[in-house]
Amino acid sequence: xxxxxxxxxxxxxxCFALYRASRAAVRAYGPVLGELGxxxxxxxxxxxxxxxxxxxxxxxxxxxxxxxxxxxxxxxxRLQDQGIVTRERDPDDERRVLVAPTAAGxxxxxxxxTIPAEVSQQxxxxxxxxxxxxxxxxxxxDAIEGTVDA
Amino acid sequence: xxxxxxxxxxxxxxCFALYRASRAAVRAYGPVLGELGxxxxxxxxxxxxxxxxxxxxxxxxxxxxxxxxxxxxxxxxRLQDQGIVTRERDPDDERRVLVAPTAAGxxxxxxxxTIPAEVSQQxxxxxxxxxxxxxxxxxxxDAIEGTVDA
DNA sequence: CCAGAGAAGATCGTGTACAATATGATTGTC
DNA sequence: GACAATCATATTGTACACGATCTTCTCTGG
Numbered sequence: 001x002x003x004x005x006x007x008x009x010x011x012x013x014x015c016f017a018l019y020r021a022s023r024a025a026v027r028a029y030g031p032v033l034g035e036l037g038x039x040x041x042x043x044x045x046x047x048x049x050x051x052x053x054x055x056x057x058x059x060x061x062x063x064x065x066x067x068x069x070x071x072x073x074x075x076x077x078r079l080q081d082q083g084i085v086t087r088e089r090d091p092d093d094e095r096r097v098l099v100a101p102t103a104a105g106x107x108x109x110x111x112x113x114t115i116p117a118e119v120s121q122q123x124x125x126x127x128x129x130x131x132x133x134x135x136x137x138x139x140x141x142d143a144i145e146g147t148v149d150a
Numbered sequence: 151x152x153x154x155x156x157x158x159x160x161x162x163x164x165c166f167a168l169y170r171a172s173r174a175a176v177r178a179y180g181p182v183l184g185e186l187g188x189x190x191x192x193x194x195x196x197x198x199x200x201x202x203x204x205x206x207x208x209x210x211x212x213x214x215x216x217x218x219x220x221x222x223x224x225x226x227x228r229l230q231d232q233g234i235v236t237r238e239r240d241p242d243d244e245r246r247v248l249v250a251p252t253a254a255g256x257x258x259x260x261x262x263x264t265i266p267a268e269v270s271q272q273x274x275x276x277x278x279x280x281x282x283x284x285x286x287x288x289x290x291x292d293a294i295e296g297t298v299d300a
Numbered sequence: 301c302c303a304g305a306g307a308a309g310a311t312c313g314t315g316t317a318c319a320a321t322a323t324g325a326t327t328g329t330c
Numbered sequence: 331g332a333c334a335a336t337c338a339t340a341t342t343g344t345a346c347a348c349g350a351t352c353t354t355c356t357c358t359g360g
Contacts, residue, residue, distance in 0.1 A: 007266045008197055008259070010214065014275065015175040016194065017284045020216055021291040022172035023317075025165040028294050030318090041346065044166065047158055059308060064160065066170055069309050071347050078345080095308040095355050109158070116157045124293045125164065133290075134167045136283065141171040143274045144178050173347075180348090191316065209338060219339050221317050228315080245325045245338040 014140075028122060032115050036108055041065075042079055043112070045072070046101065049085065050109050055098035057090065066145065084108070164290075178272060182265050186258055191215075192229055193262070195222070196251065199235065200259050205248035207240065216295065234258070 010016050026040045033043050048064045049056060058072050065072075076099055079085045084105040090096035101108075120130070160166050176190045183193050198214045199206060208222050215222075226249055229235045234255040240246035251258075270280070 005259075005263050008200065008263060010194070010197055010201075011288070012281075012284070013266060014270065014273075014280045014284050014287075015172075015179065015190075017287040017291070018168060018172040018175050019190075019194075021287045021294070022165075022168040023216070024291045024294040025168050027318080028297070029165065039345065040165075040169075044160070044169075047160055050158065051160075057308080058310095066173070067346095068348070070311080070349075073310055075346075093308085093356075097309065109155075113155050113158060116163060120164065122297050123164075123290070124297065125290055130164045131162075133286065134162070134164050137164075137167040137171045137287075138161070140273070140275055140283075141167070141174045144171070144174040146274075177348080189315065207338080208340095217316095218318070220319075220341080223340055225316075243326075243338085247339065 018137075025123075028119050029115070032118060036111060037082065038079075038084070038108075041067075041071075041075055042084075043115075045075065045079065045099075046084070046105065046108065046112070049099065049101050049105070050112075055088075055100040057096045057098060059096075061099060079105075168287075175273075178269055179265070182268060186261060187232065188229075188234070188258075191217075191221075191225055192234075193265075195225065195229065195249075196234070196255065196258065196262070199249065199251050199255070200262075205238075205250040207246045207248060209246070211249060229255075 006012060029040050029043065033040060036043075038046070044065050045061060048061050052060075058069055058076065062068055062072055076085060076087055080087050083102055086100050086102055088098050090098050156162060179190050179193065183190060186193075188196070194215050195211055198211050202210075208219055208226065212218055212222055226235060226237055230237050233252055236250050236252055238248050240248050
């Protein structure tokens with residue numbers, strides 16, 4: 001009845017490997033980020049804001065993370081409710097909303113600096129080993145997004 | 151003010167690469183799976199059921215996909231509402247719920263057989279190139295889950 | 301000037317994820 | 331053979347993702 005269709009096996013599917021590994025990795029951040037009271041996507045937003053070091057529009061944040069306003073707007077409101085970021089209409093263009101970390105949000109950066117090392121050590125994946133892999137995965141993401149988004 | 155902390159850069163983080171690529175890949179399946187009226191996680195459940203070719207408990211499905219009942223129960227109910235699977239208590243152990251594809255669910259397998267090729271061709275990632283990468287990503291997922299789950 | 305096109309966010313609806321808790325069934329032990 | 335521990339699933343609550351639509355604001359050609 002069930003002739004073997006190897007292309008339908010889970011183990012042969014890149015997408016499933018990514019899906020599984022992504023969820024596992026995000027879960028691994030859970031406890032550490034829990035100390036800071038934030039989630040992984042919220043942490044990603046903060047990484048972008050810290051790096052930019054100036055107020056950013058919702059759209060600009062979304063370009064870095066490949067997320068749209070449907071995801072970011074409620075997430076940013078939660079960060080605002082926690083006093084971690086501010087959200088203000090851009091006086092120069094009232095369509096835009098500028099997001100910036102508060103003093104409390106900036107202060108979290110020092111604690112966060114040790115997080116990647118903590119987690120990847122817990123992984124058992126050496127940071128140096130990961131460099132090539134990271135590049136390769138981004139290359140694939142580029143290829144996929146080139147055909148899907150755009 | 152913002153001294154450069156390279157470990158906090160998005161581009162250096164394996165987790166973000168996985169997170170981004172996973173979402174992109176799942177999105178790429180969207181249109182094709184939309185024809186079948188199912189989502190990507192629902193498709194994964196069907197892959198498992200087709201492969202097993204016999205009724206499976208919720209827990210057994212979850213072991214293959216690394217998902218728990220909190221995610222699977224509502225997902226399976228939606229598949230049941232669409233007439234794609236059946237859900238029945240196991241007479242031998244009333245704690246268990248056995249899930250099996252209906253005739254309609256089994257019929258979807260033929261259409262599905264071409265999906266991975268369609269999507270990965272759209273990716274621009276040759277299936278043969280992906281084999282090593284898939285193995286490497288699963289190895290990382292294993293390592294992470296070994297420290298987080300279990 | 302001003303209508304319409306387009307941009308930027310916000311909102312809505314659906315479907316995951318996942319931690320925490322609840323519920324009912326089974327099992328090992330005395 | 332009660333019964334506490336354990337197991338399998340369900341439920342609840344919170345937070346993403348994302349397609350689709352809506353609102354407001356800006357810009358541009360006539």
